[in-house]
Amino acid sequence: MGPLAIQYNHNNGTIWVTTGIDDTRAFIEVANTGEILEQARVSTFTEPFMRARGRTRSEDLGNRGLGLAIVASITAAHEADLILTAREGGVRVQAR
Numbered sequence: 001m002g003p004l005a006i007q008y009n010h011n012n013g014t015i016w017v018t019t020g021i022d023d024t025r026a027f028i029e030v031a032n033t034g035e036i037l038e039q040a041r042v043s044t045f046t047e048p049f050m051r052a053r054g055r056t057r058s059e060d061l062g063n064r065g066l067g068l069a070i071v072a073s074i075t076a077a078h079e080a081d082l083i084l085t086a087r088e089g090g091v092r093v094q095a096r
Helices: 002-007 055-060 067-077
Strands: 015-022 025-032 082-087 090-095
Touching: 002 015, 002 025, 002 067, 002 090, 067 082, 067 090
Parallel strands: none
Antiparallel strands: 015 025, 025 090, 082 090
């Protein structure tokens, strides 16, 4: 999640990484100050081959749109939830 937050952030942007225990479950949360995205679009990021940026830009970066799909699979294997939320300027990803 961290490398994606860096890659899809603005130059000189900010990234937050928060960890802890909420009730009885551990969590990690990563957020950035990337571009403003609609929640409907953010919700598709866990689907294989979906990309935050257009096809050409992602291919230039060597991406295939699998990062969050893999994170979602790992999270599900651990019986946890993966929550993606559009923010005012950026995205927040939580694994709980």
